[in-house]
Amino acid sequence: RDEQALSAAVTALREGRILAVKGVGGYHLMCDATDAAAVERLRRRKPRPHKPLAVLFPDPEGPQGHWLQACVNAEPEALALLRSPARPIVLMDRREDCPLPPAIAPGLREIGVLLPYSPLHQLLVEAAGRPLVATSGNRSGEPVLTDEAAATAGLAHVADAFLHHDRPIERPADDALFRVIAGRPRALRPGRGTAPLELSLPFRLERPVLALGAQLKATLTLAWEDRAVVTPHIGDLGTLRGLEVLARLAGDLQALHGVSARALICDAHPDYASTRWAREQGLPVHAVHHHLAHASALAGEHPGPGDWLVFTWDGTGLGPDGTLWGGEALLGGPGRWRRVASLRPFRLPGGERTALTPWRSAAALCWESGRTPPFLPEEGGLLRQAWERDLNCTSSSSAGRLFDAAASLTGLLQEVSFDGQAPMWLEALAQEAPGTAIELPLQRGEDGLWLADWAPLLAHLADPTLPPVHRAADFHASLARVILEQALAVRKAQDFERVGLTGGVFQNRLLSETALAQLEAAGFEVCLSTRLPANDGGISFGQVMEHGAGRSNHD
Known part of the structure; x- marks a missing residue:
């Protein structure tokens, strides 16, 4: 019976059908990665129009090992991690002559590579004789499905066939995800094989x-x-299933370690689902601001004496002043951070919703600096009126929204279908040419904050006489230069040696490596997130660090 099921599953894959497979930490959706029609069908059904798909390759030491060499250029560090017992997904540079269809990772120069980590995966990929797409079996943004009945119901509109096994999955665990940055593997998502992670x-x-x-x-x-024990990636808490998994994991984690929490720590944003959930539990609740948690997570991962200057660049997070932060430099240490540098703030019409529409960020920046946006859809007129009247506008210093605006101004894309798409595509474009930094004025305000002015970038980014690849590369070079100049400016008045780079923006390899090289050349010791993600996956550990150190400093 088992052999018949496996044979039928392999036949389905070879015929271009989509297979839902129960793995170790949840279900995968699989199809033939060499079949462009099958890949497009999977994207259409899930729906997942652009987000990259992970690819399960045959063992490189086995009879089908040529596939990996034909598709990617594997750095030694990436290959060692790929073969490690954790078996995470590792981002690797795609070869120009890669036989896989572009729809695997549209707009990108890398492929998420995975090797078999269970006997079932090994049997499937060897029998298929080719790479297989292996993407999470879930609704987009939700935790991976683990239960046979729930998976059958929840994935029926996507999968043509199911391959189950009878071993229960107690806790969902998505595949861990890594990227090599500055010669070291950096976690982008904690998951199966790497989490729970104890620190x-x-x-x-x-x-x-x-x-x-x-x-x-x-x-x-x-x-x-x-x-401190950090769980695997849960996902988006804006979904009902996300909250259900959070509640279950919270109970399981405490039972597993025989520890009962006597207080909860949440983000300071009052509208986050986790904040609301915390208020309902009947325990003392402590709120920690988003970017303080980012900085403290990095400091906790790289402990040591002395003050830090930590750049916390991401899409958004509520700052202590009530504005949306995202381009900050914080000086000090856990429990005693002080903002000393930032990006020039701008008003975002629609607030955090602009993350899905890069053209809105571009328009806001143009209006803020007295320019006319080069692209404005029909609804742009109403948006301009709202911006002029300061209706539903939030002040922001977000580096992530600056990346979105750059993607729009270069003509790369005006709307996105997944979180981080615009910065990812912009980085991929920028990697095709060397960049030259545009000088961005750095001024110190009355409050002592060093502000970098992004305005000179706008004309350059929107210049149709310049190839988009050069505009994208110059954008990255300019922001790396801002990081160096802000660090040098702060060092003139403050005593510190270590500079940290964290927040989702520093998942960008080009920006991180460029900034790191310049900072080290200026004599700084530079630390990046490694075991914990630089993105919001590290926030929970940072909340513990910030809360605990704050109480310790206070005592």
């Missing part, structure tokens, strides 16, 4: 706490005494 705290907690992370890319961290 030591540089202090002892008086009572156990449970930190709930952020709204997107959520994780939990249970901490007691001087120990």
Whole structure:
């Protein structure tokens, strides 16, 4: 019976059908990665129009090992991680003559590569004799499905066939995801094989706490005494299933370690689902601001004496002043951070919703600097009126929205279908040419904050006489230069040696490596997130660090 099921599954894959496969931490949706029609069908049904798909390759040491060599250029560090017992997904540079269809990872120069990590995966990919798409079996943004009945119902509109097994999956665990940046593997998503992840705290907690992370890319961290345990990636808490998994994991984590949290820590944003959930649990709740948690997560991963200057660049997060931060430099350490540098703030019409429409960010920046946006859809007129009247506008210093605007102004894309698409596509474009930094004025305000002015970039980004590839490359070079100049400006008045780069923007390899090289040349010690993601997946650990260190400093 088992052999018949496996044979039927392989036949389905070879015939271009989509297969839902129960794995170790949840279900995968699989299809023939060499079949462009099958890949497009999977994208249409899920729906997942542009987000990259991971590819399961045959073992490179086996009879089908030529596939990996034919598709990607594998750095030694990436290959070692790929073959490690954790078996994560590792981003690798796609070969120009790669036989896989572009629809695997449209707009990108990398492929998420995965090797078999269970006997079932090994049998499937070997029998198929070719690489297989292996993407999470879930609704977009939700935790991966684990139960046979739920998967059959939830994936019926996507999968043509199902391959189940009878071993229960107690806790969902998506595949871990890594990218090699500056010669070292950096976690982008904690998951199967790498999480739960235990980290030591540089202090002892008086009572156990449970930190709930952020709204997107959520994780939990249970901490007691001087120990902290970070869960695998949960996903978007804006969905009902996301909240259900959070609640179940919160209970499981405490039961597993025999520890009961006596307080909860959440993001300071009052509208986050985790914040609302925390308020309903009947325990003391402590709120930590988003970017302070980012900085403290990095400091906790790389403990040491002395002050840090940590650049926390991402899409958005509520700052202590009530504005949306995202382009900050924080000086100090956990529990005592002080904002010393930022990007020139601008008003975002529609607030956080602009993340799905890069043209809105571009329009806001243009209006802020007295320019006419080169692209404005029909609804742009109403948006301009709202912006002029300051209706539903939020002040923001977000580097992520600056990336969105750059993608729009270069003509790369005006709307996105997944979080991070615009910056990812912009980086891929920028990698095709060397960049030259545009000088961006750095001024110190009355509050002592060093502000970098992005306005000179706008004309350059929108210049139709310049190839888009050069505009994208110059944008990256300019922001790397801003990081260096802000660090040098702060160092003139403050004593610190270490510079940190964290937040979702620093998943960008080109920006991170360029900034790191320039900072090290200027004599700084530079640290990047490694075991924890730079993105919001590290926030829950940072919340523990910020809360615990703050109480320790206060005491």
